[in-house]
Amino acid sequence: MALLIGGLATSHIPAIGGAIHKGKQNEPYWKPFFDGFPPIHQWLGKVKPDVVVVFYNDHGLNFFLDKMPTFAVGAAASYSNADEGWGIPTSAPVAGCPELSWHIINQLIAKEFDIVTCQEMLVDHACTLPLKLFWPNDEVAPVQIVPIDINTVQFPLPTAKRVYKLGKAVGEAIQSWASDKRVAVMATGGLSHQLEGERAGFINKAFDLQFLDSMETNPEWATQFSDLELVENAGTQGVELLMWLAMRAALTAGGSGVRKVHSNYHIPISNTATGVLALETV
Ligand code: DHB
Ligand code: FE
Numbered sequence: 001m002a003l004l005i006g007g008l009a010t011s012h013i014p015a016i017g018g019a020i021h022k023g024k025q026n027e028p029y030w031k032p033f034f035d036g037f038p039p040i041h042q043w044l045g046k047v048k049p050d051v052v053v054v055f056y057n058d059h060g061l062n063f064f065l066d067k068m069p070t071f072a073v074g075a076a077a078s079y080s081n082a083d084e085g086w087g088i089p090t091s092a093p094v095a096g097c098p099e100l101s102w103h104i105i106n107q108l109i110a111k112e113f114d115i116v117t118c119q120e121m122l123v124d125h126a127c128t129l130p131l132k133l134f135w136p137n138d139e140v141a142p143v144q145i146v147p148i149d150i151n152t153v154q155f156p157l158p159t160a161k162r163v164y165k166l167g168k169a170v171g172e173a174i175q176s177w178a179s180d181k182r183v184a185v186m187a188t189g190g191l192s193h194q195l196e197g198e199r200a201g202f203i204n205k206a207f208d209l210q211f212l213d214s215m216e217t218n219p220e221w222a223t224q225f226s227d228l229e230l231v232e233n234a235g236t237q238g239v240e241l242l243m244w245l246a247m248r249a250a251l252t253a254g255g256s257g258v259r260k261v262h263s264n265y266h267i268p269i270s271n272t273a274t275g276v277l278a279l280e281t282v
Contacts, residue, residue, distance in 0.1 A: 062124070202269050
């Protein structure tokens with residue numbers, strides 16, 4: 001069976017793409033953010049995942065407000081990127097893993113998740129930038145991906161409880177995949193931020209740190225909150241932390257525990273409190 005080796009999570013702010021493109025990683029504004037990654041690069045160099053299941057939210061590139069799936073799973077052999085308006089360079093296409101996609105899709109449908117299956121899927125900054133951050137020296141990340149989109153852009157959103165169940169079911173699907181591949185799960189988005197309205201610029205450090213701590217010690221902690229409570233605590237775009245919850249839930253499959261490889265928290269990049277995390281299953 002496939003081996004679920006661990007989980008990765010990072011913020012996915014578009015400006016990161018510009019900073020990488022312009023080589024600004026060591027400038028004082030950017031360094032505290034990029035400094036969160038080298039220990040995770042070392043770990044990835046050791047554990048070498050073959051496939052990464054990416055929980056992310058599409059921001060209007062592949063799905064727009066007229067058609068908004070709650071959960072959508074990619075089943076393509078390759079995923080192309082386009083700039084959806086941030087002025088950042090377009091990334092080269094990333095390889096898919098249709099075998100694992102279809103296994104996950106079959107398992108999710110069997111467990112009564114009504115997902116959308118996408119044999120063609122464009123991926124935005126929320127998928128491409130994290131791959132660049134975790135594999136900075138590769139033109140294209142040396143992995144196959146299975147992108148799983150969770151709607152956090154148009155209400156009604158899935159509840160934290162539902163997202164946790166989805167993540168756990170994805171973890172169980174990975175562990176029941178008849179393959180010798182090494183699989184990691186990845187979450188992108190968060191932590192607290194709000195880009196519009198009266199609370200634009202809202203950041204909640206106390207909540208973020210408790211959430212980060214829960215990733216290690218109490219994975220179901222965030223499931224106590226309704227989506228509106230998550231918005232209140234983390235901001236309208238801070239609800240992207242639902243992706244982190246799905247990633248963490250996947251790692252509980254089969255009764256696995258986790259060991260923290262590394263984490264980093266830095267305020268601000270753009271309007272966002274940034275978080276980075278790697279967890280290894282034990
Ligand atoms: C920003 C953050 C996001 O999560 C996003 O998708 C777009 C922009 C920002 O902080 O600028
Ligand atoms: Fe976002």
